[in-house]
Amino acid sequence: MKEKKEAKQFLKEFIKNKKLVGSVHPSSKTLTEKMLENINFAKTKIIVEFGPGTGVITKKIVEKMSADATLLVFELHKPFYDNLVEEFKDKPKVKIFNLCAEKLNMVLKENGFEYTDVIISSLPFSNFSKDLTIKILKSAINCLKHGGKFIQFQYSLANKKTLKNLFDQVSIKFTVNNIPPAWVYLCVKKQISSFEKKQI
Numbered sequence: 001m002k003e004k005k006e007a008k009q010f011l012k013e014f015i016k017n018k019k020l021v022g023s024v025h026p027s028s029k030t031l032t033e034k035m036l037e038n039i040n041f042a043k044t045k046i047i048v049e050f051g052p053g054t055g056v057i058t059k060k061i062v063e064k065m066s067a068d069a070t071l072l073v074f075e076l077h078k079p080f081y082d083n084l085v086e087e088f089k090d091k092p093k094v095k096i097f098n099l100c101a102e103k104l105n106m107v108l109k110e111n112g113f114e115y116t117d118v119i120i121s122s123l124p125f126s127n128f129s130k131d132l133t134i135k136i137l138k139s140a141i142n143c144l145k146h147g148g149k150f151i152q153f154q155y156s157l158a159n160k161k162t163l164k165n166l167f168d169q170v171s172i173k174f175t176v177n178n179i180p181p182a183w184v185y186l187c188v189k190k191q192i193s194s195f196e197k198k199q200i
């Protein structure tokens with residue numbers, strides 16, 4: 001029942017602001033699983049989510065994250081933000097910001113963190129200018145620890161080249177079990193070798 005209500009709200013917000021919301025329907029269970037399957041939650045202490053919408057992926061992250069982990073969530077669309085604040089009001093480790101994803105560095109610092117272990121992103125890059133896409137991705141890379149993961153779904157392969165240029169390792173999976181079908185990009189920031197560390 002709740003799922004139907006969320007799907008209805010999602011469609012309503014999409015009609016109001018197509019470019020920002022970027023999709024007609026919340027992500028499916030299959031897509032959510034594919035987004036989270038490469039995260040070792042027991043070892044992950046700082047988690048960031050960009051573009052949670054009605055919170056389908058957020059709820060799964062909250063179920064899986066360890067008790068001492070922190071989740072920082074960025075949702076620019078105010079109606080979605082307000083619902084998420086209500087939904088997670090009893091979870092002090094889930095911090096929700098009505099800010100653009102590009103503010104990640106500022107938010108990390110304000111919360112006493114230097115880096116994040118993982119970023120889970122549903123941002124509709126295909127609707128963004130090239131400049132904004134690059135700005136958000138560069139800021140995300142700067143905020144990821146070495147060996148950290150940036151996991152992004154897209155409804156096309158349009159940003160494949162950009163992601164491959166910016167990250168050291170990119171692998172792609174596809175699922176038809178979503179409206180619309182989607183690609184999941186698993187991007188890894190380079191791990192510094194002990195030799196490189198000595199040079200810094």
Ligand SMILES: C[S@@+](CC[C@H](N)C(=O)[O-])C[C@H]1O[C@@H](n2cnc3c(N)ncnc32)[C@H](O)[C@@H]1O
Pocket residue numbers: 020021022023025026027050051052053054055056057074075076077080099100101102122123124
């Ligand atoms: C395609 S929807 C994905 C929603 C949800 N994660 C899901 O999978 O069902 C994209 C979401 O990104 C949000 N968004 C768009 N631009 C953003 C930005 N610059 N910073 C933060 N959130 C943004 C939209 O408001 C929307 O909720």
